[in-house]
Amino acid sequence: MATEYRYDVVIVGLGPAGSSLAYLLKDTGLKVAGLDIADFSRVWGKPCGDAIGKGHFLETGLPLPKGEAMMQIVNAVDIYSPSEEVKIRLSEPEGGFMIDRNKYGLQLLEEAEKSGVDVYLNTHALSPIIENGKLAGVYAKKHGEDGDVYIKFYSKIVVDATGSGGAIKRKLPSSWPVVEPLKPTDSAVAYRKIVELDYDIEEPDVIRIYINADIAPGGYWWLFPKGRRIANIGIGVQRGRGYPHPRHLYEKYLSRRPDTGRVVRLLNEAGALLPTRRPANTIVWDNFVSIGDNAYTVNPVHGGGMGYAMTAAMYAARGIEKAFEKGDYSVETLWDVNLGYMRSTGAKQAGLDILRIYLQTLTNEEVEWAMRNGLANVDSLVEASTQGEIRRLNLTLLEKAKVLAKLLGRPTKLMELLVVAEYMSKVKKLYYEYPENPKDLAKWVDRVENLYREYKTRLGVDW
Structure with missing residues (x-):
């Protein structure tokens, strides 16, 4: 009993x-x-x-992490192109932490x-x-x-x-x-190791993200220092598209690199499924x-x-x-939880979801071209990640002309970016209009799903 x-x-x-x-x-x-x-x-x-x-x-x-819970201050994020010849540094105004x-x-x-x-x-x-x-x-x-x-x-x-x-x-x-x-394609499988390395990591207050569709299809791989010689190293891969498991990719690529393969001691390893x-x-x-x-x-x-x-x-x-x-x-009273989250963080999250779908269609060559030509500069990435939409950049007239000229060299990419910007704005508007009560939820969901179908059709996405 x-x-x-x-x-x-x-x-x-x-x-x-x-x-x-x-x-x-x-x-x-x-x-x-x-x-x-x-x-x-x-x-x-x-x-x-x-x-x-x-x-x-x-x-x-x-509360902020304290004592052993706080392992490393984070002041910046470096994002590397597929060739790793191009690096974009995003500073963290408020800073961050690597935690236990x-x-x-x-x-x-x-x-x-x-x-x-x-x-x-x-x-x-x-x-x-x-x-x-x-x-x-x-x-x-x-x-x-x-x-x-x-x-x-x-x-x-x-x-x-x-x-x-x-x-x-x-x-x-x-x-x-x-x-x-x-849906499987709206999720990822991640695999990571926490390791002790045999060398001192330069700038341990900078976490590193690497975009490479060969190593991490539909995702990215990372090296996040947790001190001078301890690092969290892992791979995230999109599910539902037949990609290899990230553990296999880790052993194939990262275990053999000079920066990620020089392991003195394995402290922990694990994998997980996560929604995206x-x-x-x-x-x-x-x-x-x-x-x-x-x-x-x-x-x-x-x-x-x-x-x-x-x-x-x-x-x-x-x-x-x-x-x-x-x-x-009842759901009517608890609905305030929805209104609070959906009309603020949820709207930003939905905008980023529109961006995520587009990013998962890009090849290594397209990402490399964009980063080399400054189309993924710090300002635009920060705005996309914090505001959830692509806004006009605060550029001089000459800089705007340079960006436009580069995009006109690839008119298809220009049109795609305009579509992404359009639908990021549209989906955010829908979330700002999240229904006041549960009886209107079904109609709102239909509007969101129709918007996604329309967006994927325009991008030629079939997953």
């Missing part, structure tokens, strides 16, 4: 999204439980590049526990509890030295933060709009909230999810507090 616990909020998954939400709810007076299948040593265990901008902490109010994911996750959870959040590690969420057609909690199994204990966690709101696998969401009734499958698309159409329903990779809240261009997960957690915390103030946990 299962033990029964009752909470106001149950958070399933204590990675970047779930632990951020637990931290943000810790002083609200709500009775909160956080569940994760991992033990202490594997909290925040999903592999990624481990880099995050300081701005995400400033925006959400989450496990230690920062524990930092958040320890603070949350001190304020009364109950943390259940080694606890496997098996299924949602649905009673009378409504979500009422989570059925779970806690692993212990004396055997497994089955627990029913009843709550007014369940939050799924278990990643793209969706331990709870995928088991909800398929008729609920929050259940939205992830616009956010889910809705991240709430009755008694339910979805955040992080579970809600596809990521940067579609580079796949980074930590910062977006924190932002989604911030909006979720605000919406959950409001629901308890009103004593109403």
Whole structure:
């Protein structure tokens, strides 16, 4: 017979999204439980590049990494062309960090526990509890030295933060709009190693991104220093198009390079699936909230999810507090979570998704040409990544003439870029017009899907 616990909020998954939400709810007076299948040593265990901008902490109010959680200050990003003969440096005005994911996750959870959040590690969420057609909690199994204990966690709101696998969401009734499958081509497979190298890395405060369709088709590979001799090195590859697994590509290419192959010691290796698309159409329903990779809240261009997960957690915390103030946990009240995220970060994310689709059509030769001719300069890349659209650059008349002349040398590329700019603007406008209530969601989704079909047709994309 299962033990029964009752909470106001149950958070399933204590990675970047779930632990951020637990931290943000810790002083609200709500009775909160956080569940994760991992033990202490594997909290925040999903592999990624481990880099995050300081701005995400400033925006959400989450604490900066401290002590061993903060491994390296990041001041810039270098982006290399396929030949690696062209390099673009993007400075980070606010700076950023390379973190120890496990230690920062524990930092958040320890603070949350001190304020009364109950943390259940080694606890496997098996299924949602649905009673009378409504979500009422989570059925779970806690692993212990004396055997497994089955627990029913009843709550007014369940939050799924278990990643793209969706331990709870995928088991909800398929008729609920929050259940939205992830297309393979809207995701990537990443594989990375954390290694100790036999040389000192120059400029350890600069992370490196390499664009090369031979090594990382539909994605990129990276070298992110975590100190003078420690580095996070990995590859992300688009799914659904028959590309080799990134582990195979890592061994074929990166293990043999002089900068990435000089390994003294392997500290960790892992792989993961990650979404690379616009956010889910809705991240709430009755008694339910979805955040992080579970809600596809990521940067579609580079796949980074930590910062977006924190932002989604911030909006979720605000919406959950409001629901308890009103004593109403329906989708109508929780809809504020959607409005907050979709009309701000979601709009930027959708614009970047339009850009991502175009970038995944480019060959090495096209990327090389663009970077050599200054068409992917610092200003345009920063604007595309922060504003979510291509705007007129702040160039002198002579500089504008030079850029136009280069584009006119390849009129097809000029037309494609104009199409990309047009649809980035259109999709952002749609997200700014995100429906005020759930009854208008279906019509809005139709508009978004029609826009994507139209865009892909104009680009000749068939995936």
